[in-house]
Amino acid sequence: MIVVKDVSKQYGDFTALQNVDLEFGNGLYGLLAPNGAGKTTLIKMLATLISPTKGEIFYNGKNINDMDDQYRERLGYLPQQFGYYKNYSPKQYLLYLAALKGIGKKEALNKIDELLEKVALSDVVNKKMKKFSGGMIQRVGIAQALLNDPEILILDEPTAGLDPKERARFRHLLTDLARDRLVIISTHIVSDIESIANEIIMIRNKQLLYKDSVADICATLNGCVFETTIDYGQLEDFRKNNILLSEKQEYGQMTVRFIHKGNSEDEWTSVPPQLEDVFLYEYRDELEGEN
Amino acid sequence: MRVLWNELKKILTWKMLILLIFINSVLYFLLIEFDIKHFPNGSHSYSYEMGIEMIEKYGTTMDDDEFIDFKRTYAHQVEDATQYLQSREEFVEEGLDTYEKFLAYDWWNASEEIYALRSNVFFEEKVELFWELQERERLLKFYEMKDVVPDVLSKKKKQRLEELIAQEKFGIYPEVVMMNFKTFIANVGIAILFSVVLVISPAILKDRSRQLVAIQYTTKKGRNLFKTKILAGIIATFIVITALLAVYFSLYSLNNTSMYFDVRVNTFIANESWFDPTFFQFILLCIAGIYIIGLVLGLLSMAFSTLVPNMVSLIGIQIPFVVGFLIIGLYPLLPEMISIWHPKWLSMISYCAMIIIVIIFTAILWKREKKLDIL
Ligand SMILES: Nc1ncnc2c1ncn2[C@@H]1O[C@H](COP(=O)(O)OP(=O)(O)OP(=O)(O)O)[C@@H](O)[C@H]1O
Ligand SMILES: [Mg+2]
Numbered sequence: 098m099i100v101v102k103d104v105s106k107q108y109g110d111f112t113a114l115q116n117v118d119l120e121f122g123n124g125l126y127g128l129l130a131p132n133g134a135g136k137t138t139l140i141k142m143l144a145t146l147i148s149p150t151k152g153e154i155f156y157n158g159k160n161i162n163d164m165d166d167q168y169r170e171r172l173g174y175l176p177q178q179f180g181y182y183k184n185y186s187p188k189q190y191l192l193y194l195a196a197l198k199g200i201g202k203k204e205a206l207n208k209i210d211e212l213l214e215k216v217a218l219s220d221v222v223n224k225k226m227k228k229f230s231g232g233m234i235q236r237v238g239i240a241q242a243l244l245n246d247p248e249i250l251i252l253d254e255p256t257a258g259l260d261p262k263e264r265a266r267f268r269h270l271l272t273d274l275a276r277d278r279l280v281i282i283s284t285h286i287v288s289d290i291e292s293i294a295n296e297i298i299m300i301r302n303k304q305l306l307y308k309d310s311v312a313d314i315c316a317t318l319n320g321c322v323f324e325t326t327i328d329y330g331q332l333e334d335f336r337k338n339n340i341l342l343s344e345k346q347e348y349g350q351m352t353v354r355f356i357h358k359g360n361s362e363d364e365w366t367s368v369p370p371q372l373e374d375v376f377l378y379e380y381r382d383e384l385e386g387e388n
Numbered sequence: 389m390r391v392l393w394n395e396l397k398k399i400l401t402w403k404m405l406i407l408l409i410f411i412n413s414v415l416y417f418l419l420i421e422f423d424i425k426h427f428p429n430g431s432h433s434y435s436y437e438m439g440i441e442m443i444e445k446y447g448t449t450m451d452d453d454e455f456i457d458f459k460r461t462y463a464h465q466v467e468d469a470t471q472y473l474q475s476r477e478e479f480v481e482e483g484l485d486t487y488e489k490f491l492a493y494d495w496w497n498a499s500e501e502i503y504a505l506r507s508n509v510f511f512e513e514k515v516e517l518f519w520e521l522q523e524r525e526r527l528l529k530f531y532e533m534k535d536v537v538p539d540v541l542s543k544k545k546k547q548r549l550e551e552l553i554a555q556e557k558f559g560i561y562p563e564v565v566m567m568n569f570k571t572f573i574a575n576v577g578i579a580i581l582f583s584v585v586l587v588i589s590p591a592i593l594k595d596r597s598r599q600l601v602a603i604q605y606t607t608k609k610g611r612n613l614f615k616t617k618i619l620a621g622i623i624a625t626f627i628v629i630t631a632l633l634a635v636y637f638s639l640y641s642l643n644n645t646s647m648y649f650d651v652r653v654n655t656f657i658a659n660e661s662w663f664d665p666t667f668f669q670f671i672l673l674c675i676a677g678i679y680i681i682g683l684v685l686g687l688l689s690m691a692f693s694t695l696v697p698n699m700v701s702l703i704g705i706q707i708p709f710v711v712g713f714l715i716i717g718l719y720p721l722l723p724e725m726i727s728i729w730h731p732k733w734l735s736m737i738s739y740c741a742m743i744i745i746v747i748i749f750t751a752i753l754w755k756r757e758k759k760l761d762i763l
Pocket of ligand 2: 136138177
């Protein structure tokens with residue numbers, strides 16, 4: 098079990114995270130927040146790449162930095178950006194990392210075959226990575242994180258660059274893996290995790306906003322999410338009084354999905370809230386800034 | 389072991405090997421070739437031969453008796469030269485019928501015709517005898533001055549010269565071999581040190597700029613990999629130096645200087661030194677020097693490689709640094725490391741200081757790396 102205790106991180110004067118408390122047991126955790134919220138910062142602290150300015154992180158009661166290689170040998174980590182040697186094949190690259198992970202060569206070769214199969218790269222095992230597409234590189238990265246059969250698997254935006262088919266395959270793989278280990282994946286794409294995560298963690302304003310199951314997080318908006326059809330001309334007015342989540346044009350009219358707290362109107366249909374709704378609602382300020 | 393081997397393979401790639409061969413070919417033709425191809429050159433070849441003759445006849449030191457023998461040979465050759473002059477009418481006509489007269493003639497103010505006669509002997513006919521005589525006269529002069537201590541020297545230098553005289557270590561053996569070796573080793577030093585810096589500099593930076601560190605440092609090996617990278621760099625430096633030394637010294641063997649190996653450095657003309665190794669031992673000293681400087685520069689390259697943000701700034705730091713070092717430090721630390729023209733302990737202290745500084749520097753970098761935020 099990982100315990101993040103009162104952790105803050107500053108980059109110079111800039112505070113990226115403040116007083117974060119978290120606990121992770123076995124299962125799959127989705128770290129869901131928009132760009133710049135501090136996902137990578139949290140993950141890098143969990144991976145011992147950066148150290149908290151304040152607070153501590155424990156694994157089974159021991160500080161992860163003090164555990165040193167005993168922690169890292171249990172860790173599988175995929176950075177948001179990671180490098181490779183252009184002239185290496187996936188096999189060479191994974192062999193290189195296997196050596197760093199302290200895995201014997203023979204054992205590594207078997208494991209590499211198995212993993213490249215899992216990420217559907219079996220037919221390019223010996224091809225130089227410089228010829229790979231972004232998605233292929235990303236899949237090598239995923240394979241790399243699994244090399245040492247980690248108890249703790251931390252993936253920073255692993256689905257970046259994957260096509261829908263690969264995303265689906267990846268979700269399967271993750272569900273499989275999360276059965277007997279601790280998996281944390283960060284993303285700002287709701288659909289990547291909403292169906293598979295045991296818990297969702299949201300960070301806002303440098304602090305922990307939610308750490309709960311999808312259902313419980315969605316429940317915070319119970320009875321507040323509606324859909325209705327309006328004329329195009331009404332849109333501006335409508336936007337002023339409600340929080341718009343999405344809009345769809347159909348037959349000259351607009352179907353809008355929105356949040357309204359307080360009395361509803363008759364022509365509105367109340368719909369069950371989705372994780373996406375909470376995401377858009379909670380981060381409406383940040384997301385607006387982006388548009 | 390596998391980890392170390394992997395890091396080593398990353399430094400010594402085929403690309404690097406080709407680059408090394410290229411750079412060294414260029415530097416060879418620019419700097420080194422001359423001292424191999426044109427040795428011994430012109431009048432120096434008489435010097436070179438004379439030295440060998442002296443070593444074969446008298447060994448690596450000459451006592452008074454041996455010197456009398458040397459003078460006797462000179463006298464015989466003077467007779468031969470006189471006979472040669474008398475056999476040539478042109479010389480006799482001008483009154484140059486003995487070698488003594490030939491030697492004493494005021495050549496500076498000679499008319500063109502007479503001067504042409506002299507040139508004819510030395511350059512057209514290339515009468516070896518005359519060249520040899522010239523060399524013998526030069527050596528004799530040095531022998532006559534063997535116990536003169538110039539007044540302009542500092543106290544310590546004078547002391548050293550007096551010491552050498554007391555030990556009868558006179559600078560009387562022809563110096564061409566020593567001069568040739570000194571330029572050779574300095575230029576080889578330049579080629580090797582450039583090669584080392586070239587091979588080692590990118591090592592650590594490359595992983596960082598390719599963003600490999602995040603994955604590397606989260607493996608079991610973790611940040612200890614930094615130490616392995618340094619070790620791999622040291623081994624690579626060693627390999628590069630050894631390989632290049634092997635190449636350059638096999639070329640040097642073409643100069644055929646092994647006859648001089650047992651001559652002590654202080655018995656070469658104008659080569660007074662604080663210590664008195666043989667020529668061969670001096671070669672070994674220079675080789676040791678190249679290893680030390682190479683390892684120091686290799687470690688410093690890795691240090692810069694750890695600190696700079698990108699390749700451009702690495703080049704920006706390395707070029708002035710290395711060129712500066714070669715200009716200031718190379719001669720006093722390599723060919724002139726024991727010469728009395730530098731303070732006695734200068735090279736020794738410099739070597740120790742360099743070693744200590746890089747060790748401390750590397751230790752500091754390791755401490756930093758252990759705690760560093762990998763952003
Ligand atoms: N090295 C750094 N120096 C200064 N500020 C930084 C540094 N790294 C990150 N930040 C800032 O910290 C905040 C959190 O960054 P972080 O990379 O953790 O966000 P993120 O949630 O991973 O974003 P993204 O979805 O874009 O990957 C951002 O505002 C970012 O600008
Ligand atoms: Mg990020």
